[in-house]
Amino acid sequence: PQGLFSLPCAVMIWAVWGSGFIKSPLSQRRLTQDSVELHCEAVGNPIPEIQWWFEGNEPNETSAQLWDGAWQDRVKINATYNLHSTSTIYIANLTNDDSGTYECRASNDPDRNHLSKSPKVKWIRSQANVLVIERPVITGQYTSSAGKVILSCNMSAPHVAIKGHKWMLGDKTLKAEEGNSDSFITYTIEGKVEEHSGVYECIYETNPVAKGNVLIEVKPQVVAYKKSEHGNEGDTGVLTCKSLSYPPVQSWDWYRSDQTVSAVNGDNKTELRILKLSIEQDTGDYYCNASNAEGPGSATVNLRVRSRLAALWPFLGIVAEVLVLVTIIFIYEKRRKPDEVLDGPVQSEL
Numbered sequence: 001p002q003g004l005f006s007l008p009c010a011v012m013i014w015a016v017w018g019s020g021f022i023k024s025p026l027s028q029r030r031l032t033q034d035s036v037e038l039h040c041e042a043v044g045n046p047i048p049e050i051q052w053w054f055e056g057n058e059p060n061e062t063s064a065q066l067w068d069g070a071w072q073d074r075v076k077i078n079a080t081y082n083l084h085s086t087s088t089i090y091i092a093n094l095t096n097d098d099s100g101t102y103e104c105r106a107s108n109d110p111d112r113n114h115l116s117k118s119p120k121v122k123w124i125r126s127q128a129n130v131l132v133i134e135r136p137v138i139t140g141q142y143t144s145s146a147g148k149v150i151l152s153c154n155m156s157a158p159h160v161a162i163k164g165h166k167w168m169l170g171d172k173t174l175k176a177e178e179g180n181s182d183s184f185i186t187y188t189i190e191g192k193v194e195e196h197s198g199v200y201e202c203i204y205e206t207n208p209v210a211k212g213n214v215l216i217e218v219k220p221q222v223v224a225y226k227k228s229e230h231g232n233e234g235d236t237g238v239l240t241c242k243s244l245s246y247p248p249v250q251s252w253d254w255y256r257s258d259q260t261v262s263a264v265n266g267d268n269k270t271e272l273r274i275l276k277l278s279i280e281q282d283t284g285d286y287y288c289n290a291s292n293a294e295g296p297g298s299a300t301v302n303l304r305v306r307s308r309l310a311a312l313w314p315f316l317g318i319v320a321e322v323l324v325l326v327t328i329i330f331i332y333e334k335r336r337k338p339d340e341v342l343d344g345p346v347q348s349e350l
């Protein structure tokens with residue numbers, strides 16, 4: 001009779017106190033200095049508490065609980081207890097010692113944290129392994145000669161298998177080589193260094209992926225939108241210069257002869273606005289000078305201001321032309337009429 005009683009009783013206890021995982025943390029590989037994120041979700045009634053525990057790979061290590069702010073603040077835990085429980089643990093700036101087993105534990109037993117009483121229902125557990133691998137050293141550099149720029153990356157002492165690599169600039173893939181296991185790789189660009197500045201990335205297909213950088217840094221390569229700009233007297237003149245080189249422009253300045261003029265500056269662009277253009281005062285050469293960590297760069301814009309009447313000239317020209325034509329026709333017609341009158345009697349005389 002006791003067996004018959006205990007089975008429904010256990011089911012009832014589970015229904016009231018039980019909890020279960022609906023999402024378990026996933027095992028991952030990472031490089032030193034990277035970060036890792038593990039996620040866990042549990043259901044139960046009442047809503048279970050979630051804890052994180054860590055056990056290192058050293059044989060003498062014992063399991064220790066992790067809390068928000070642990071390990072010199074490298075550990076962050078974000079938990080929500082709303083309908084069910086969710087918990088995410090983030091570990092920043094990983095070191096080799098962070099390799100090990102991370103365990104998500106959930107329980108909703110009221111005595112779960114009691115020090116002397118043993119809880120009716122044990123903590124349920126779900127584990128993930130995190131393996132932290134020493135970050136390989138990747139040195140990137142470039143050389144330029146004879147209209148070519150050669151970028152190279154060298155991964156020293158690779159302790160991981162390389163399955164291929166690619167070169168990227170921003171989100172654009174420049175070159176990809178599958179199955180190439182070289183640790184020294186190059187990428188060649190046709191053209192001058194000045195035209196190809198930027199942050200290039202060499203990406204090795206290792207597990208996890210390892211990335212290196214090649215920085216091509218140049219002085220600002222400034223270009224004017226238009227080398228010569230025209231404006232009408234009284235209107236607002238707008239002169240624009242831009243530089244798309246790397247590193248970005250730190251400061252833009254506009255000069256005219258020796259005078260500084262103030263302008264609206266963006267990251268990679270500058271705009272000089274001149275209100276109420278005047279022929280005498282504003283016509284001339286303007287310089288937009290940019291500078292970044294590498295040095296200065298500049299471009300010249302020539303501004304020409306036309307008289308207000310200039311816009312009317314084509315119209316006045318047409319009016320003048322029409323007047324001349326009308327006059328010619330009028331004179332011609334006036335001359336012809338007396339001739340015809342004279343012709344009559346002459347003909348009759350003949």
Ligand SMILES: *[C@@H]1O[C@H](CO)[C@@H](O)[C@H](O)[C@H]1NC(C)=O
Pocket residue numbers: 058060061062
């Ligand atoms: C475990 O052993 C290593 C050396 O093998 C030692 O450096 C470390 O401090 C020990 N850790 C603990 C928790 O005893």
Ligand SMILES: *[C@@H]1O[C@H](CO)[C@@H](O)[C@H](O)[C@H]1NC(C)=O
Pocket residue numbers: 078079080
């Ligand atoms: C914590 O989690 C909530 C819900 O998932 C999210 O909205 C919030 O941005 C997270 N906070 C941090 C600091 O990540």
Ligand SMILES: *[C@@H]1O[C@H](CO)[C@@H](O)[C@H](O)[C@H]1NC(C)=O
Pocket residue numbers: 033093095
């Ligand atoms: C990461 O940890 C190393 C030592 O383990 C330290 O020198 C470095 O400053 C840390 N980096 C950050 C961003 O906290």
Ligand SMILES: *[C@@H]1O[C@H](CO)[C@@H](O)[C@H](O)[C@H]1NC(C)=O
Pocket residue numbers: 154155156157184
């Ligand atoms: C790449 O780096 C390794 C180790 O630092 C060095 O021995 C090797 O000469 C380098 N390779 C090239 C092509 O520079």
Ligand SMILES: *[C@@H]1O[C@H](CO)[C@@H](O)[C@H](O)[C@H]1NC(C)=O
Pocket residue numbers: 244266267268
């Ligand atoms: C120039 O800057 C603007 C705004 O900061 C940005 O939208 C644009 O993509 C930039 N262009 C380049 C080529 O960097």
Ligand SMILES: *[C@@H]1O[C@H](CO)[C@@H](O)[C@H](O)[C@H]1NC(C)=O
Pocket residue numbers: 255287288289296297298299
């Ligand atoms: C601005 O650029 C022009 C043209 O390169 C140069 O002559 C001038 O000295 C520069 N001005 C300043 C203040 O750098």
